[in-house]
């Protein structure tokens with residue numbers, strides 16, 4: 001085996017990553033890695049079956065790999081995991097070994113010798129030893145730390161899911177920088193923040209086992225999504241067993257829409273208005289769950305003319321209108337709050353929050369929604385009525401002896417409603433619909449799988465930090481509820497720190513498992529940020545970010561290393577899992593954990609790092625001890641022991657341990673426990689903390705003359721209730737001469753912007769459809785522009801122009817074009833086959849959500865013409 005492995009490495013060349021190897025080289029490499037057929041005299045190669053986890057995308061599926069003579073030959077789903085999460089795996093996971101056996105992998109540390117950075121600048125890579133890499137980084141890190149540790153920024157994306165964020169947090173804490181930046185604002189941060197503003201926790205899933213109706217506003221679980229390997233199976237099962245109906249509302253006939261009972265092609269970004277019109281239909285017909293709204297939410301709380309919730313004498317406790325005594329009181333036992341109405345308190349007019357909502361919907365008729373969102377008024381009315389009917393308002397069901405609220409209708413979304421300039425408001429609208437029928441945490445409804453009220457501070461006014469301490473401006477006055485870091489802002493603040501009153505200039509950035517500028521709208525503006533700092537990239541490929549690096553460090557893949565793995569739960573189950581190494585074709589020595597460990601140790605921070613690891617992981621029984629080193633495996637053993645209390649042999653043999661929820665823990669420990677009844681009814685139908693925060697932002701901005709804060713825009717964003725303004729993001733208002741809405745989406749064949757680019761199975765073996773992406777246009781729009789499938793077209797936006805190949809289809813609105821993510825990458829370090837297609841982020845406009853900092857991906861407008 002050793003011999004074969006050496007032959008494999010020679011086939012690659014140490015600098016294969018940047019050497020432009022062809023498909024032939026891949027075939028040769030595969031041959032070299034194949035057990036020699038003629039060596040029949042040798043004993044048969046050892047075959048092992050290894051249970052592990054896929055880490056190509058954030059679905060974290062359980063896998064069962066067959067390894068013959070040290071070479072991974074097949075990857076199948078782990079059948080034991082089906083009960084707890086995935087029944088199948090996707091083509092990326094099944095061909096995952098091709099990401100590992102990739103001649104273009106980074107194999108040795110490299111340093112840049114050409115200080116100029118740009119897509120057309122040859123970095124002048126020089127291979128260096130790990131010793132030289134660690135030494136030079138140690139000197140640089142020590143110097144920055146002595147000056148101001150905040151000048152180091154750590155950025156991760158997929159990396160968070162590899163070694164896990166807790167280690168990254170411990171690294172930055174031990175070093176002393178506040179700047180650890182994850183990618184969530186490129187991903188689904190706005191949906192999380194909407195959840196957090198509403199019930200002070202995040203994460204939801206539909207209770208599909210019992211649902212009768214799924215209204216899906218852009219959760220793309222046959223192509224993307226983060227719980228897709230459960231959603232795809234469970235939706236199919238529930239259709240068969242439970243008569244589940246699926247209606248997909250989105251501008252494009254996605255994989256999910258194609259399999260649904262009904263597809264409603266809404267105009268991009270205008271869903272908010274359609275949803276508000278549905279809310280109006282429900283409220284006008286009084287098909288709402290009044291007891292739920294009164295007992296669980298802040299709907300009955302009294303709101304004054306300025307939009308502020310009226311408080312008791314203590315200045316804190318909200319008042320409701322008690323119908324028993326006809327007076328304003330806190331909601332305590334004995335008080336019967338009115339859901340609706342206008343009253344007078346201390347001589348001033350007030351209305352319940354619910355009435356503020358219903359009054360605000362006066363003009364949001366289904367006909368108005370038709371005009372704005374392009375969905376027939378009759379469809380909006382019918383869907384609202386269907387939602388109310390299937391929700392079975394008032395019914396209960398008994399499960400395991402518990403009598404439970406039964407609301408088997410659920411409105412769900414992933415990035416479809418949230419990857420937008422008004423993303424928080426977009427998903428807040430969806431939440432309000434679910435609240436109106438009482439679907440929250442009910443049987444068949446929207447499950448708060450992330451718990452309820454775990455972080456009460458999300459209900460508070462934001463601290464609106466000024467001046468900002470973090471280079472990404474998270475939690476600062478600029479983005480007050482950016483609770484999940486801001487992926488894209490560091491690349492902007494480094495270009496002009498004073499503009500944001502950032503009191504220092506970042507000097508060094510470490511990018512771990514993220515190809516940041518490629519994943520963000522207006523990519524070239526992001527790349528500019530990379531020219532301002534000393535950059536270290538820890539990756540498996542020579543990505544575009546690596547092309548702008550000063551030093552590149554190769555990492556092991558998920559098939560080569562130990563990890564305590566994040567997992568996806570379902571409404572019914574949870575589990576803990578590991579990933580374990582099964583091959584190491586390039587004999588790589590280090591992975592991200594051991595790189596961190598070495599850097600900490602050489603700076604004399606090892607024990608501090610160990611202590612911070614114990615804190616970030618919340619380790620209690622089994623901990624990292626000072627005064628010694630840990631291998632990656634030893635680190636995983638500690639986490640496994642502390643979190644599962646099981647022997648490590650269980651991890652190695654089974655890869656995971658699972659748990660199942662009881663009806664009580666599933667339905668009675670969330671909203672029922674935290675929000676039901678007097679003193680507790682706090683789910684925020686009316687997000688009053690936003691209005692209070694707006695006034696705080698206004699005060700700080702005026703006092704400090706902050707040019708970066710455009711107050712009228714903040715006022716629109718910080719409305720306590722979603723409204724029609726949230727259907728008009730900046731490009732819709734301003735780019736009048738650009739007729740097409742541009743949307744983007746995931747595709748099954750690729751993950752994000754890096755590690756699947758070179759996978760020959762996905763890229764080449766699957767054929768033309770998977771090999772590139774297209775500019776999808778509707779037949780009528782294409783005919784009007786004289787465009788046919790296969791034509792090269794130009795997409796022109798206010799940011800720039802880019803070319804693509806037209807694909808003329810019926811499954812998209814005539815006023816919309818769709819271009820998938822993942823393609824059109826340009827790094828010379830990828831295989832030529834990996835570089836086809838259109839990188840739409842290069843021309844998308846940049847308008848982050850002012851609440852959460854989330855990027856807008858589906859708001860840009862464009863002209864499209866034959867190139």
Ligand SMILES: Nc1nc2c(c(=O)[nH]1)N[C@H]1C(S)=C(S)[C@@H](COP(=O)(O)OP(=O)(O)OC[C@H]3O[C@@H](n4cnc5c(=O)[nH]c(N)nc54)[C@H](O)[C@@H]3O)O[C@H]1N2
Nearest residue numbers: 157187513514515519538539555557744752753754755821
């Ligand atoms: N237009 C458009 N843009 C989008 C999206 C979209 O749908 N449309 N989606 C958005 C979403 S949801 C997200 S989450 C972001 C993602 O944005 P990022 O988190 O920035 O994701 P990638 O850029 O793909 O970064 C993943 C990197 O990890 C590297 N990697 C993979 N495996 C390993 C490993 O084992 N070790 C190391 N060290 N590195 C590894 C890959 O090579 C790649 O460079 O993109 C966003 N951008």
Ligand SMILES: Nc1nc2c(c(=O)[nH]1)N[C@H]1C(S)=C(S)[C@@H](COP(=O)(O)OP(=O)(O)OC[C@H]3O[C@@H](n4cnc5c(=O)[nH]c(N)nc54)[C@H](O)[C@@H]3O)O[C@H]1N2
Nearest residue numbers: 218220224225250268269414415416745746747748751752
């Ligand atoms: N194959 C693959 N799977 C992945 C990933 C990957 O890179 N590749 N990435 C993973 C990650 S990190 C994430 S966050 C998830 C994302 O998972 P999803 O959010 O489920 O997928 P996306 O394709 O990003 O976007 C969702 C859908 O929104 C639709 N959409 C666009 N604009 C609008 C609109 O205005 N209204 C409505 N209603 N819909 C709209 C798009 O057509 C798309 O189908 O996918 C995960 N799974």
Ligand code: SF4
Nearest residue numbers: 054057060061090093
């Ligand atoms: S869905 Fe994601 S985690 Fe699951 S097999 Fe596919 S790439 Fe791997």
Ligand SMILES: [Mo]
Nearest residue numbers: 058186187188
């Ligand atoms: Mo994401």
